[in-house]
Amino acid sequence: MLTGKNVELKAGVLLIGDGRLLENANIGIKEGVIHEVSVDKLEEDYDDAVDLSNRFVMPGLIDAHVHIRYGPKQETVPSSDEYQTIRGLENARKALSAGVTSLGDAGAIRNVGFAVRNAINDGLAVGPRLFVSGEMITMTGGRSKKPGDRLEVDGEDSARKAARSLLMYKGADFIKLGTTGAISSAHTGPRHPQLTVPEMRACTEEAHKCGKMVHSHCYGEAGINNSLEAGVDVIVHGQSLNERHLRLMKQRDMILMPTLKTFCGHLEHLGEGGVHDRIVTTGIWEETEPNFRNALENEIIISMGTDCGMPDNHFGDNPKDLEYMVNWGMTPMQAVTAGTLNAAKSLAVEDKLGTIKPRKLADLLVLKKDPLKDIRHVWNSLEYVILNGRFL
Numbered sequence: 001m002l003t004g005k006n007v008e009l010k011a012g013v014l015l016i017g018d019g020r021l022l023e024n025a026n027i028g029i030k031e032g033v034i035h036e037v038s039v040d041k042l043e044e045d046y047d048d049a050v051d052l053s054n055r056f057v058m059p060g061l062i063d064a065h066v067h068i069r070y071g072p073k074q075e076t077v078p079s080s081d082e083y084q085t086i087r088g089l090e091n092a093r094k095a096l097s098a099g100v101t102s103l104g105d106a107g108a109i110r111n112v113g114f115a116v117r118n119a120i121n122d123g124l125a126v127g128p129r130l131f132v133s134g135e136m137i138t139m140t141g142g143r144s145k146k147p148g149d150r151l152e153v154d155g156e157d158s159a160r161k162a163a164r165s166l167l168m169y170k171g172a173d174f175i176k177l178g179t180t181g182a183i184s185s186a187h188t189g190p191r192h193p194q195l196t197v198p199e200m201r202a203c204t205e206e207a208h209k210c211g212k213m214v215h216s217h218c219y220g221e222a223g224i225n226n227s228l229e230a231g232v233d234v235i236v237h238g239q240s241l242n243e244r245h246l247r248l249m250k251q252r253d254m255i256l257m258p259t260l261k262t263f264c265g266h267l268e269h270l271g272e273g274g275v276h277d278r279i280v281t282t283g284i285w286e287e288t289e290p291n292f293r294n295a296l297e298n299e300i301i302i303s304m305g306t307d308c309g310m311p312d313n314h315f316g317d318n319p320k321d322l323e324y325m326v327n328w329g330m331t332p333m334q335a336v337t338a339g340t341l342n343a344a345k346s347l348a349v350e351d352k353l354g355t356i357k358p359r360k361l362a363d364l365l366v367l368k369k370d371p372l373k374d375i376r377h378v379w380n381s382l383e384y385v386i387l388n389g390r391f392l
């Protein structure tokens, strides 16, 4: 459609991304950046105008937890880094066409996530913005059953060095910690604590020194306690938060990324073995809904994050994460905020993304139907994805 650099959009309904909306609003975009937003006539002149007065306009979605390198089925022999990078570009493209204009890649391997991010940023491939953690920092054997497969640390100095290397050498956009075992690593117990508090604290200090967020993968009381003690910013998964956890999270404006798409999606594949069945046999599944509802009731900041890339958790249907949130008690408006502003906060990029306001990057979605009536309209009535002010 339109590729004009300076464009004015007339939106029937504008969802700002922070829980508010404007009717009959005008958005002025210059050089890919939102320049002004007003229900009155815009102050400046623009090269083109697009009439979306019978449409709904909202910020592009931010899926802040994916694994860009994986294919839809778990591989017995992992493919090469080069192959995983190419697959990552295709995964990113699929997410973008589904309305996800930013992705957080939470633990790839070696340079894969960085290569996908940099190729898109350099214009070699079309894709959403990527914010990548690089490798997840784990204890020895925390994810892998053999040495060299993961970024493994032992002790505070070694953890600090790993975080510094990711942040300084690779330009990691955030740090991901393997605080407990995982459902996807069968040799670990998902509630068994892994990294120690001093190890995690060292990583957190280094990330915070350069304004980056720390995401902690954890299940169970001990892992969540360790995360809180180490001062991380985002609890990923987070079954099960007790009263004290919720109180501290609220006090500190911490974010919960419940990754509902991965848990609810696995349930559709029960009996197929592997990760699908382990979410039930480990007892994690039964904690998932009450935990989410509890966090919602306690007004914890909740962010979108799908874990796309896990087995049968496909790129391209990322927005379904929001439907699961609504099924378990969120209003559609809260779900929109979870997928926009809150997800931007989880990556510390809310100064440039997540809401439709002046000085933010013009990543927008145009919908034919009202997402506040039915959250599924975010994807089943998606008409245009706008990235950097350009209609794709």
Ligand SMILES: [Zn+2]
Pocket: 065, 066, 067, 106, 307
């Ligand atoms: Zn994950």
